[in-house]
Amino acid sequence: MTASEVAASEARLSFAPVDPATNPHLRGPFESVVTESDLTGLRVVGEVPAELNGSYVRNGPNPRFAPIGSYTYPVDGDGMVHRIRLVDGAASYSNRFVRTPAIEREEQRGHAIWPGVMSGAVPDPADVEPDLAYVTRDLPDINIVRHAGRILALAESDNPFRLSSNLETLGRELFDGALPAGITAHPKIDPLTGEMFTFCYLLEPPYLTWSSLGPDGSVVRPPTPVAGVDAPCMIHDMALTSTNLVLFLAPLLFDVHAAMSGGxxxxxxxxxxxxxxxxxxxxxxxxxxxxDAFWLWHTANAFDGDADGTGDDRVVVDFVRHDHPGMGLSTAPNTTSLVRTVLDPRSGGMHHSVVDDADIEFPRIDDRSIAGRHDRIAVSTDSGRRTLPIGAADALYWYRPSDGRRKGWISDDLLLGEPAFAARPGDPDPDHGWWMTFATDADATTSQFLVFAASAPDAGPVARVEIPVRVPLGLHGNWLPEEH
Known part of the structure; x- marks a missing residue:
């Protein structure tokens, strides 16, 4: 056993359960659910569009047992996938844990074994069998995508877990051994070529690699080091253009030695x-x-050329800019804004234009525009009408960056998740599709699934699917049309 392993083992022994009263992301609308459900014949208020046949799936942190040591949202917690399936106007709901080795071992013991990720500690042979000793917890709890027929529950730069069409966990996805370190939680799929581009950050040199997969799921470019990266940085999201991956290296660095000594x-x-x-x-x-330093959790999209369409070597990217990442890592005030940034590799600089300085997150577009020009961005936001915990929203906004127009819908009684777009089959017009999201009642006992017409989202939902169980606020989801 190395000195660091001994320190981790000794530190772990002192970890106590995290008190939900001290952590807003363990109670109320964020509180975990531990029951897996299959509910059919859900009541619909309004009418689900007949063209919507498929599943909306959403992932998010959902600790199976009370966390020990620490709990830091959104980088902690077991994955739970929630699904609404729509077929010919009827709706059903299912939810499943992403069944990792850590969850299964903790279920055998009846309590948490792995402490929170910020502790830097791992269990030793006194706590778990040798195959899991000194192994970090799998956290495929951030996003869920489908590529080349594979449904993947995604973690922060780690191996995803593959799920069946019924959300059953099939196991760790290693891409035939070609991507052993894993991929990001936010890969980008080029809608024109079907290729999926991804990155992976590492704690040791080369610190950052990128890869690509063909439309058939085969690894076309194996992990390739990104030159010029001199330290291990956390990178949550990326953007893609027709010619480039756009990777943001904010100064959020890993410090394993500090974690091992209690930092x-x-x-x-x-x-x-x-x-x-x-x-x-x-x-x-x-x-x-x-x-100067800034942080981002999420991008909306990027494209090559100036925003005015003149076209040159520049890249335009829309994202949500933060002063710092939060998570208790800075005492400075933190402002948030949706920005359009022009990157100029000739000068090595960048210019930011603020689209909106509201408390915004989860920017999304019609994914058919990924890597190309777009003129619709949807976000979730805090309307400011009441006090909400960080990560909660009670409004959705829709922007047109070309002319600055904004539409919005505010809920009086629901807390809203990330919006995702579903296209009308065979129709390229982004105003002829629908936006959708989960919503949790403010009393945190029941939930709804909301569908908005993209042509007039500010008019409110055209359909509300009533879910008689609570869907906790979570992270990222996508519409998966029925495959034939």
């Missing part, structure tokens, strides 16, 4: 500034743009 696993170091790498999809040299 934080993550360190915000704003003096380092933020760098954005343009990684050519053809394998060419990486180009960098730099700026």
């Amino acid at each position: 934080s696993l993550l360190s915000w170091q704003p003096d380092r500034g933020t760098r954005v790498g343009l990684v050519p999809r053809d394998g060419g040299p990486v180009r960098w743009c730099t700026d």
Whole structure:
């Protein structure tokens, strides 16, 4: 046993259960559910569009047992996938844990074994069998995508877990051994080519790699180091253009030694500034743009050329900009804004234009526009009408970046999740589809699934599917049309 393993084992022994009274992400609308359900014949208020045949699936942190040591939303917690299936106007609901080795071992013991990720500690042979000793917990709790027929529950730069069409866990996905370290929680799929592009950050050199998979799911480009990365940074999301991966390296660094001595696993170091790498999809040299420090959780999209359409070597990217990542890592005030940023690799600089400075997150577009020009962005936001915990929203906004127009819908009694787009089959017009999201009643006992017409989302839902169980607030979801 190494010195770090001994320290981790000794530290783990002192970890106590986290008190939900001290953590808003363990109670109320975020409180875990431990029952797996299958509910059919759900009541619909309004009418589900007949063209919507498929499943909306959403992932999110959902601790199976009371966390020990620490719990940091959104980077902690077991994965639970929630699904609404729509067929010919009828709706059903299912939810399942992503069944990792850690969940199964803890269910055998009846309590949590692994402490919170910020502790940097892992169980030793006194706590678990040898195959799991000194192994970090799998956390496929962030996103869920379908590519090449595979449904993947995604973690932060780690191996995803593959699920069946009925949400049963099939096991860890290693892509035939070609991506052993895993992938990001936010890969991007080019709708024109069917390729999936991804990255993976690492705690040791080369610190950051990128990869691509063909439309058949085969690994076309194996893990390729991104040149010019000198430290282990956390990178949550990326963007894609027709020629580049866009990777944001904010100064959120991993510090394993600090974690082993009782400090934080993550360190915000704003003096380092933020760098954005343009990684050519053809394998060419990486180009960098730099700026003062900022953080982002999520991008909306990116495209090549100036925003005015003149076209040159620049890249335009829309994302939600934060002063810092939160999570207790900075005492400075934190402002949030939806921005359109022009990256200029010739000068190495970038220019930000604020679209809206509201308390915004979860920016989404019609995914058929990924890597190309878009003119619709949906977000969830805090309307400011009441006090909400971080990560909760009571409004949805829809923006047109070309002219600055905004539409919005505010709920008086529901807390809203991330909006996702479903296209009308065979219709390329983004105003002829629908936006959808889960919503949790403010009393946190029941939930709804909301469907908005993209042509007039501010008119409110055209359909509300009533769910007689609670769907906790969570993270990312996608519409998966029925496959034939």
